[in-house]
Amino acid sequence: MKILNVREITENIKEMCIEANHFLSEDMKCVLCNAAETEEAPLGRQILEQLQENMRIAGEDMIPICQDTGMAVVFLEVGQEVHFEGGSLEEAVHEGVRQGYTEGFLRKSVVKDPIFRENTKDNTPAVIHCEIVPGDRVKITVAPKGFGSENMSRIFMLKPADGIEGVKSAVLTAVREAGPNACPPMVVGVGIGGTFEKCALMAKKALTRPVNERSSIPYVREMEEELLHRINATGIGPGGLGGTTTALAVNIDTYPTHIAGLPVAVNICCHVNRHAFRIL
Amino acid sequence: MDKYINVPLSEEDATALRAGDYVYLTGTVYTARDAAHKRMQEALDKGEPLPLDMKNNVIYYMGPSPARPGRVIGSAGPTTASRMDKYAPSLLDLGLKGMIGKGKRTQEVRDAIVRNGAVYFAAVGGAGALLSRSIISSEVIAYDDLGTEAIRKLVVKNFPVIVVMDSNGSNLYETAIEKNNRT
Numbered sequence: 001m002k003i004l005n006v007r008e009i010t011e012n013i014k015e016m017c018i019e020a021n022h023f024l025s026e027d028m029k030c031v032l033c034n035a036a037e038t039e040e041a042p043l044g045r046q047i048l049e050q051l052q053e054n055m056r057i058a059g060e061d062m063i064p065i066c067q068d069t070g071m072a073v074v075f076l077e078v079g080q081e082v083h084f085e086g087g088s089l090e091e092a093v094h095e096g097v098r099q100g101y102t103e104g105f106l107r108k109s110v111v112k113d114p115i116f117r118e119n120t121k122d123n124t125p126a127v128i129h130c131e132i133v134p135g136d137r138v139k140i141t142v143a144p145k146g147f148g149s150e151n152m153s154r155i156f157m158l159k160p161a162d163g164i165e166g167v168k169s170a171v172l173t174a175v176r177e178a179g180p181n182a183c184p185p186m187v188v189g190v191g192i193g194g195t196f197e198k199c200a201l202m203a204k205k206a207l208t209r210p211v212n213e214r215s216s217i218p219y220v221r222e223m224e225e226e227l228l229h230r231i232n233a234t235g236i237g238p239g240g241l242g243g244t245t246t247a248l249a250v251n252i253d254t255y256p257t258h259i260a261g262l263p264v265a266v267n268i269c270c271h272v273n274r275h276a277f278r279i280l
Numbered sequence: 281m282d283k284y285i286n287v288p289l290s291e292e293d294a295t296a297l298r299a300g301d302y303v304y305l306t307g308t309v310y311t312a313r314d315a316a317h318k319r320m321q322e323a324l325d326k327g328e329p330l331p332l333d334m335k336n337n338v339i340y341y342m343g344p345s346p347a348r349p350g351r352v353i354g355s356a357g358p359t360t361a362s363r364m365d366k367y368a369p370s371l372l373d374l375g376l377k378g379m380i381g382k383g384k385r386t387q388e389v390r391d392a393i394v395r396n397g398a399v400y401f402a403a404v405g406g407a408g409a410l411l412s413r414s415i416i417s418s419e420v421i422a423y424d425d426l427g428t429e430a431i432r433k434l435v436v437k438n439f440p441v442i443v444v445m446d447s448n449g450s451n452l453y454e455t456a457i458e459k460n461n462r463t
Contacts, residue, residue, distance in 0.1 A: 040460075047404050050410055050440075051407060054406070054407040054408070057410055058355075061409065063348070063351075063408075063409045064345045067345045067355035069355075105345060105348050105354060107343065119426075121427065148383075180405075180453055181362060181383035181384060183406045234463060235456075235457045235458065235459065235461035237456070237457070239404050240383070240402075241452060241456050243460055270405065270406050272406045
């Protein structure tokens with residue numbers, strides 16, 4: 001058994017909120033850099049170059065990559081041999097977000113009630129997804145999610161008869177409707193199967209997979225590649241102002257589902273696809 | 281083509297802009313997003329004055345991240361304009377000449393742009409660190425309690441935007457995407 005004080009969770013989450021909002025992961029940087037070289041439209045190329053410059057300034061001046069520093073989505077994979085002490089694990093996560101967003105000069109974008117909309121002023125609460133896994137370690141993923149792209153995300157409860165073509169058409173529909181609103185070039189997270197909430201969660205988590213890593217399931221990998229190609233043929237382009245780079249990657253996860261259903265969730269993320277990982 | 285223009289926008293400058301123009305704005309713009317628009321609409325409904333005169337002004341749909349000490353502003357990129365579509369036509373009819381945001385607009389907004397000789401600019405979404413460098417000063421002038429959603433007066437210098445919708449009714453999102461479409 002491993003004993004972990006929840007103070008460590010708070011401290012790490014605080015640092016990870018700040019890190020994720022100022023520095024993209026290497027795979028994201030790499031794919032953005034390649035896009036700037038391969039984009040065919042002159043205005044598209046100019047925008048992609050500005051995004052590179054934006055990232056450089058963010059890191060050098062410690063100014064967030066995007067002013068929408070997101071609602072903090074936190075995935076916790078907790079080893080079943082870990083025992084937490086020192087207080088509530090959930091409260092420790094919220095406290096990390098509170099400290100990170102306050103001390104890191106990040107924008108407070110969370111309202112207390114979806115109807116009455118009073119700002120909580122410290123970006124809490126986080127959205128926490130906790131999973132119990134074998135072992136004695138805790139893997140933390142902090143993924144601040146901006147709402148320009150979140151608002152363009154969709155769930156489709158397809159019929160089994162719609163099959164793989166139905167799935168592809170659902171993804172393309174979501175991307176076309178998102179267009180310039182979702183700050184393309186986007187990263188497209190897709191969950192197929194499970195239940196209503198399971199496919200949405202898979203789509204969200206798929207966004208945290210490195211963009212240069214394809215699915216290990218052959219037909220899913222093929223679908224990821226085909227969809228990326230077809231999305232980039234739509235012409236939406238960087239900023240939605242036309243071009244050959246509309247998406248940087250399509251990451252798909254699947255799960256067994258019911259005989260009567262084919263749920264598909266499409267979680268769209270802008271080019272500021274932020275996530276920080278740590279293992280304690 | 282590249283153009284250097286002063287803001288507030290004159291009638292002549294606004295109507296001469298064409299979809300696709302790359303424009304550098306210098307002068308004063310005001311920020312307002314969801315909550316500020318809702319409040320301005322409520323003021324109009326009650327017949328109360330707005331916190332700023334719309335005439336020839338430009339509204340930037342933006343809520344910045346907090347400024348670090350010694351800095352003018354934090355990250356300062358555009359937010360999605362469509363959420364302001366419900367409010368934009370009445371502000372355009374009051375003389376608003378320009379809007380800076382990102383993303384699609386409704387037909388009602390496009391009609392109001394044409395009717396009033398106005399313009400809709402896009403700034404590059406997700407480039408808030410870069411765009412902040414073109415902002416020289418920032419001062420909250422109304423609705424301070426709204427935090428990031430307060431109305432700010434920004435002095436900008438060569439702030440880079442692209443004309444998406446012009447007073448002729450052209451829409452760059454449609455034409456540019458169609459031009460690059462390979463499906």
